[in-house]
Structure formats: C-alpha cells, structure tokens
Amino acid sequence: MAIDLYKPFERLNFSKHNCFISGEKLQHSEEEIHVFPLWLLQEYELHDKPFKLLDESMSTYSHMKLPCATSINKEVLEPLEEEIKTAFLSGYDAVQNLPDLKLFQWIGKMLYGILFNEIRIGIMQQKAKGEEFIFSQSLVHKFGNLHLMLQSLTKAIEFEGSHPWTIKVFKIESKQDLFNYRDEINTLTYSLAMKDFGIIACLQDNGTNAVYHKEILTKVQNNALHPAQFEEVCARFFYSNYLFNRLPEYTIMPTNEAIYIEAMPLMGMSNKPLFDAWQNKTYAQVLENFWKPWGILLFEILKDPENPLTHLLDESGLLIPAEKVDLPS
Template sequence: MPVKPYAPFDAANFSNKLCFLTGQTLQSEEERVQVFPQWLMSMYGLEDKPFKLLDESMATYKDIKLPVASAVNETYLEPLEAEVEAAFKSGYEAVKALDELKLFQWAGKLMYGIIFNEIQVGIRQQRAQGEEFTMSQSIIHKISHLHLMLQTINLPVFFEEFKPYSLFLFKVDNNQEEFGYRDEINTLTFSLRIKDFGLILCFQDNGANRNYHHEILGKISNHTLHPIQFEEFSGRIYYSNYLFNRLPEYNMLPVADELYIEAMPLRGFSSKPLFDHWQNKTYGQVLENFWKNWGFLLLEIIKNPEQPMSFLVDANGNFRDRSTIDLPC
C-alpha cells in the first residue's frame, strides 16, 4: 500500500489540535515542541527575546511552538534534534560531516514552524475582521511542497536523484556570543551564523542558486570567512533567490509502500532564464541591510555602480583573506 503523506493545505487546517507532521489528533494542548529548540535558546539566552512576526506583532522565541504528537516527537524529531545539537555544539567540522538531508530536515522544520505560526496569526486576524483566510497560490505551492518534503523525517519518502535545495556551509570566524539568524518566507530562504560556522539554505530551488553562484563559490569555499564576508555571500543568495523566477513542480511516484519525489525540469517550456536580471542598486540595498552591524550605507556600497563594495573579492576578483579585513567580528 503506497504511503499517503499528510497535506494540511488541502484542508487548510492549522489547528493546535493536530500534529503538524502527520495530521493525527492530539491528546492534549501540551503536545507541542519549541520551534527554536531549547538547547539553541539556552546557548544564546533567546527564550524571552522578542521575535517579530510578519504582521509586525511581537512574540518571544519561546512562544513559537508546533503541535506534534508525543510518539512522533520521541520517535523521529528528538533523535534528529539530538544529532544536530551535538554537531552544532561541536562546530563546523561536525556540521560538515552531517548528512545534508538532516540539515535540510532540521532547518526546514524550523522554517515551517515559523510559517505555521505566521499562518495562525493571519487566520486569527482575518477571522476577527469577518474574513476568510487567504494566501497567494505561489506561497501555498512552495510551503505545501516544503511540508511534503519534511515527511522524509517520518515516512518512506525519498528524492529521486535530485536535491530540492541549495545548501551552503562555511567556516566563519564568528563572535562566539552572537546569534545570527535570518529568514525570508516568500522565497523560503534561511540562514544561521553561530559558533564557528554559517549555514544558508534555499529550500526549494532544486540547486539552482548553487549553480548560479558557482564562480564565487569556487573562490571562497575552502576558506574561513570573516562574518562580514559571510553576510555578503548571504546577501547574494537572498537576492538571487528573490530573482529566481520558477515555481518548481514535482511528480509523485509511489513504489510499493514508498513514495519517490521526482523534480520536473526547471526550464519547462520557457526560454526565459531561471533568474531575472541582477540590479546592483537593489543588491546594494540588500547588502546595506546585511551589513547593519558594520554601518555601511547604500551610497558607500554602490559608489561604483558597476562594481559594488565587496569584502569577498578584491578589485581583480580574487578572494580577500579575512586577515586583510580591519573590522570587528
């Protein structure tokens, strides 16, 4: 009998009474887990820090939770969490040794947890105004596929000879006290900079962003980065994922009791490039935001509109070693 994944968007049911991963009815309101795991919150004292939601309302990190059946949590989520926790606490080399799929699952659960809470806020707001909750079809398309892919955690669901994501991992000379987290829901982009590493994920581009940045990756991949260099590369990824103009489509291939997800070609029937045209002024605005810690302004960043400021490469396009950067970490 083919496995049947849970599809919450089909019934638009985002109740705390149902397990987010399986859809089964929960026994109590206590069956919930922290979206930001307790070990991570404890490392950086995040529990009571403010977390801004899309509607500009404020929650705390510890307020953001996901409903999950106790058995599902114990059997599938806790072992994943324990493995990622051990790697993250050890640092870059241990994270690099982790199975990429587990990083995708862990970060995807966190990203989906934030989205789940955002949806709940949206439902409450629109109901209070006597309106039905609506979301754009493109967002539903992306998030529903992300949820399907998260069920590789608990079901025999497999990717058929492709990766649905671009994953970037770097060793970074971080300030050990700093917790650097960022996400962008519309493009399903995630980044985390802690300990001695930085991690970026584009959850649903089928590797397109990794291919798009192959030249710069070839220059920087084997180097330890200064935090401003990691943030610069993050800015490039967040901007290019915004320029990515495809909605990936997938075929579901049941085989016995397993389900295989097959990616349709991104080019499809369109001759249009996968990415819209790169605009340095817009990219400069992204960098200004990513470089807030160092106070660089847009006018400085795009003083030369043809060659925006860079700490990753010099004027000749060669990698800049972090030792040449005289800025605080």
C-alpha cells in the same frame, strides 16, 4: 497499499489539535514542541528575545511552538535534534559532515514552524474581521511541497535525481561566539551564523542558486570567512533567490515501499532565464541590511554603482583572506 501523505494546505488545516507532520489528532494540549529548539534558546539566551512576524507584530523565540504527537517527538525529532545539537556545538568540521537531508529536515521544520504560526495569526485576524483568509495559490503550492518533503522525517521518502534544495556550510573566523539568524519565508531562504560556521539554505530551488553563485562558492570553498564576508555571501543568496522566477514542480510517486519525489526540469516551464536581471541598486539595499553590524551604509556600497562594495574579492577577483578584512570581527 501506497503510503499516505498528510496535506494540511488542501483545507488550510492549521489547528493546534493535529500533529503538524502526521495530521493525527492529539490527546493533550501539552503535545507541542518549540519551533526554535530549547538547546538553542538556552545556548544564546533567546527565550524572551523578540521575534518579528510578517504582520509586524512581535512574538518571542520561546513562544513559537508547533503541535506535535509525543511519539513522533520522542522517536524522530529528539534524536534529530540531539544529532544537530552535538554537531552545531562542536563547530564547522562536524556541521559540514552532516547529511544534507538532516540539515534540510532541521531547517525545514524551523521554517515550517514559523509559517504555521504566521498562518494561524492570519486566519484569526481575518476571522475577527468576518473575512475569509485568502492564500496565494503559488505560495500554497510552494509551502505544500515543503511540508510534503518534511514528511521524510516520518515516512519513507526518496529524492530521485538532484535534491530540491541548496544548502551550503561555510567556515567563519571570529573572535567571539556568533549567533545571527535570518529567514525569508516567501522564498524559503535561511541563514544561520554561530560558533565558527555559517549555513545558507534555499529550500526549494532545485540547487539553482549554487549554480548561479558557482564562481563565488569555488573561491570561498574551504577558506575561513570574516563574519562580514559570510553576511555578504548571504546577501547574494537571499537576493538571487528573490530573483529566481520558477515555481518548481515535482513528480510524486507513492508506492507500497516508499514515496519517490523527483524535480521536473525548470527550463521546460519557460523560455526566459531562471533568474530575473540582477540590479545592483536593489542588491546594495539587501547588502546594507546584512552589514548593519558594521555600520556600512548604502552610499558607501554604491560609491561605484557598477561595482558595489565587496569585502569578499579583491580587484583581481581573488578571495580576500579573512584576516585582511579591515572591519571588526
């Protein structure tokens, strides 16, 4: 008999009475986990820090939770969390040696947890108005695929060919312990800077953003970045993933032994390029947001509208060494 998959998006089942990953009925209301792991909350004193939701309401990092069967938490999630914690607290060298799949599962669980809470709030708000909750079919498709891939935590799932995601780890040179987290749920884009490393992830682009930014990635590879340089790379990825105009499709083949997932060719869906045209003005607005800690304003970034300000590359197109970046670290 082929392995079964749990599909909460088919009926928009986001009840706290069902395990988020298996769908099994929970026995107690205490069967839940933190979306942001406890070790991370403790390391950076995030428990009561505000977390803004899509409807502009505020929650806190510690208030964001996911229903999860106790057995799955103990047997699957806690060992993963311990492995991630050990690597993250050790720093860049340990993090870059983590398998992409482990990073995908950890990041994906976090983004899905945020999404789960966002959807529940949306459903409750619409119900209070006596209205039906309407969900974009393209987002249902994208988020449903994310949940399907996350079931690799508990089921035998094999990714055939290239991975459905882009995940890159960078070394950061900083005099202080960093913590900077960002996400963009609609595009499934994520970044995290902490200790001496940074991670950028696009969870459903079939690796295209890495190809799009190949030149920058080649120049950055194995070099330590100033925190502002890392945030500039983040801005480029967040913006390009916004420009990515495909909704990836996957061939899913359940068997008795495993579920095989293979990405279908992106170019076959349309004749137009995979990314919409890059607009410097829009990119500069994104970059201004990422550079807020250094107070770099839009008019400074766009002094030359054809060549937005960069702290990554010099006039010859070479990487600027982190110590030469004339900004606070």
